[in-house]
Amino acid sequence: MKKKHFLLGFLLSIFSTTYADVVTSIRPLGFIAAAITDGVTNVKILLPDGISPHDYFLKPSDLIKIKTADLFIWVGSDLETFLKKPLSQLPNHKRVSLIEDQAIKKLLLKNTNHNHVIDNNLPDKNRKNIFHYHSHAEYNMHIWLSPCIARIIANIIHHRLVILYPKYKKYFDKNLRYFEEQITKTDENLNKMLQTIKYKRYFVFHDAYSYFEKRYSLASLGYFIINPNIHPGAKKLHKIRTTLIQEKAICVFAEPQFRPAIIQAVIKDTNVHMGTLDPLGGGIELNKDSYVEFLAKLSNQFKNCLDKN
Structure with a gap:
């Protein structure tokens, strides 16, 4: 046991000067942190x-x-369950669980817990068919896909950094102002750009995009799964295929983190296209403009597929 403690202490002494002052669990949170x-x-x-x-x-x-x-900085244990135990050992002033912030809590969207929902009383653009096995959280945890919540996250990070590094407050203030200006400008541009695809129907691989879809009024028919670790069975896939045809869906979106074989099988011999959405912003470098670049890239991924006839 003593050997283990000695080894850990030795490794910490080596790495403490090389690892970053600020660490985020996932890449999109890193985009926001890098801006501040x-x-x-x-x-x-x-x-x-x-x-x-x-x-x-x-x-x-x-x-x-x-x-x-x-x-x-992390979202919280409902998303990054693997971090719950190690982060519980950090003092409160060294960790930020975003999902615990009251301003963010007010904006959370609930996961849908119905096997198959079609509301014929809603306009076509609001109709949803939901297929999944179970929810891994009461609320949708993909909060970084909301530009509004991203602003709150930026302010939370700013507040904590000012406490940590008070002598750099004026730099953090300047960075926050720049981030908020860029978010406003990008949000307006994307709202205009995505107008042409507002009523075009599609399915996504898993339930990651509710915040983005709500902000830009996109017409999702639903998703294959809510938990990417659990794949739908043949009966569910048949229902999805039937819905794609009946609702004249244009696209089904895969994700680079998961194999698209299921999607390819479902859209075979149909006129439905397969696109790719990356909710984690893979390949985007960390800098002050990373987050708005992420939003723009995701918007283009939606548009490039849904603009097809």
């Missing part, structure tokens, strides 16, 4: 690029990153 820390300190992301937070297992190097971070 720009020019002051570095940001590191715990999960490797292209890895889903739904099924990640921590490595020893991850534990060192967590322990040496001045500030660790």
Whole structure:
């Protein structure tokens, strides 16, 4: 036991000067953090690029990153369940669970818990067919896909950084103003750009996009699964295929984190196209404009597929 403690202490002493002051669990949170820390300190992301937070297992190097971070930012245990235990060992002033913030709680969207929902009293653009086995949380945890919530996250990070590094307050203030200006401008541009696809129907691979869809009034028919670790059976897939044809869906969106074989089988011999959406922003470099670049890239992924006839 003493040997283990000595080894951990030795590793911490080696890595403490090389790992970042601010660490985020997933890449999109890193985008927001990088905007606020720009020019002051570095940001590191715990999960490797292209890895889903739904099924990640921590490595020893991850534990060192967590322990040496001045500030660790995550969504919360309903999404990143693997972080609950290691983060409970960090003092409160060194961790931020975004889902516990009251301003964010007010904006959370509930997951739908029906096997098959078609509301014929709603306009076509609001009709949804929901197919899934079970919910892994009462609320949808993909909060970074809301530009409105991203603003709140930026303010939370700003507040915590000012406490940590008070002598850099004027830089954090400037960075926050810039981030909010860019969000406003980008949000307006995307709202205009996505007008042409507002009523075009589609399915997504899993229930990650509710916040984005709500903000830009997109006409999702539903999703294959709510938990990417549990795949739908043949009966569910047949229902989805039938709905795609009946509702004249244009696209089904896969994700780079998961194999698209299921989707390819469902759309075979139909006129439905397959697109790809990346809710984690893979390949986007960390800088002050990363988050707005992420929103623009996701919007283009929607538009490129849904503009097809």
